[in-house]
Amino acid sequence: MIITELIVILPFSVVSRFSLFESRSDAFILIIQAIMSKLLYFIFIWGVLKFSEKESKSTDSKFSILLCFLPIASIILMCTNVYLCTFYSVNNNFKIAIIIGNILILLSNIIVFYLHETTIKINRKYTQILLDYQQEKDTINYYELLREQNENSKILIHDITKHLKTIQQLSEKEDSNISQYISEIVEDFSVMNPVDYCKNSVVNLVTHRYYEICKKNKINFTISIKNANLDFMKEHDITALLDNLLENAVESALLTDDKFIDFSICTRNSNFVIIKISNSCNKKPKYINGTLVSSKITSGMHGIGTRSIKRVVAKYNGNLEMKFNSDTNTFTSTIGINSNIQNSNQT
Known part of the structure; x- marks a missing residue:
């Protein structure tokens, strides 16, 4: 927070030709500087959190950086307002209106960033729901496949029992061709093996x-x-x-x-x-x-x-x-x- 205040006060004093501590005696300048430093502090903390090791791997972080143009433009607008109000004679009511407007700009920035983060969270939850649904669907299909295999196995066992009885009967006959019968069984059966x-x-x-x-x-x-x-x-x-x-x-x-x-x-x-x-x-x-x-x-x-x-x-x-x-x-x-x-x- 100290760094962001210095970043605001030092360039502000140079550009506006104020002494470093002139804001002590001018409430208007003090309030505007406070709003700008808090907005800059908010962006700094947001950037640290957004581009941390965990968040930087997300593809959303690449597009989030574009939001930084909004607070930068807001700070430039605030500086322009102070510069105009300082070098041109304006009444106190106009200064109060500018202060209120700058406070609303600060709140607007926070709301925009909040909505952006909320949208990202909703999209992630939605993606996770789709993945969970897909995983559930694949699990259902898997067990359906197992059920089909079990049914085929039951049918196969039932048919094999009958064929074994037929082979037994053929073995009792001298003119029977058991090998041909077995070959036909092998060709006809299509076993569903994993x-x-x-x-x-x-x-x-x-x-x-x-x-x-x-x-x-x-x-x-x-x-x-x-x-x-x-x-x-x-x-x-x-x-x-x-x-x-x-x-x-x-x-x-x-x-x-x-x-x-x-x-x-x-x-x-x-x-x-x-x-x-x-x-x-x-x-x-x-x-x-x-x-x-x-x-x-x-x-x-x-x-x-x-x-x-x-x-x-x-x-x-x-x-x-x-x-x-x-x-x-x-x-x-x-x-x-x-x-x-x-x-x-x-x-």
């Missing part, structure tokens, strides 16, 4: 879910994630990232004739993870303010999936690139993340 695409269980879960979706919708789904290593990411971030990427890919591929999705995760130079998803797309996607717009007709909230993807990528200091190739009608999303940086941050 598939391990990589070593990460969450990646396997999300990938297998969309494998089943693509299978039902006759989408050619190519998977190349055997060496995927996303252990440096939190499970809910992996779910939010891959689920939204694959959901957007499926949504786009369903609208095309030659339906395909290519999904790959690889590691280069032992620490740079590249996530790449290419899918068929019959037209160039639409963007609003840099956000990919959903092509669903009934979509009530456009761009939530893309914003969620960007949030996760920014959280891990990654790079996101989305391109549309009009020659091949292919839309490609590529994400690059340096896993070494994440591991060092966690340490």
Whole structure:
């Protein structure tokens, strides 16, 4: 507070040609200087808190700095008022009006900053609600998949029991061909076994879910994630990232004739993870303010999936690139993340 008062008083004395302590005898100057120093003190404390180690990692901090132009402009306006009132003869009532106006300017600055911080908090809560909803949805789908596997297992066990009895009866006949019968059973049965695409269980879960979706919708789904290593990411971030990427890919591929999705995760130079998803797309996607717009007709909230993807990528200091190739009608999303940086941050 002492520093901010000195910052106000010293330049003020030089510009206005006052002695350093002339404000002691002039209540008008004293009040204006107090308002300016308190406004400067408020901005200083806000800046320290906003750009602390915790807050500086947030993307909102980059845009918050633009608000500093408001208090700077307010301080310049206050200085101008004092300068005019000092060198030109004005009555006391006019000075009182200027003091009231400057106090209102100070309160207006505080209100604007308060509303800005409140908006940021609301947006963060809203994003967290969406993530919680998405995680809940994925959990429900997971248990639905387990239920389906259990039902298939019951049916399989029931059918195997009957086939074993048939094999037993065939074995009692000399002219029966048991080996041919067994071969036919193996070809007819499609057992739903758990598939391990990589070593990460969450990646396997999300990938297998969309494998089943693509299978039902006759989408050619190519998977190349055997060496995927996303252990440096939190499970809910992996779910939010891959689920939204694959959901957007499926949504786009369903609208095309030659339906395909290519999904790959690889590691280069032992620490740079590249996530790449290419899918068929019959037209160039639409963007609003840099956000990919959903092509669903009934979509009530456009761009939530893309914003969620960007949030996760920014959280891990990654790079996101989305391109549309009009020659091949292919839309490609590529994400690059340096896993070494994440591991060092966690340490």
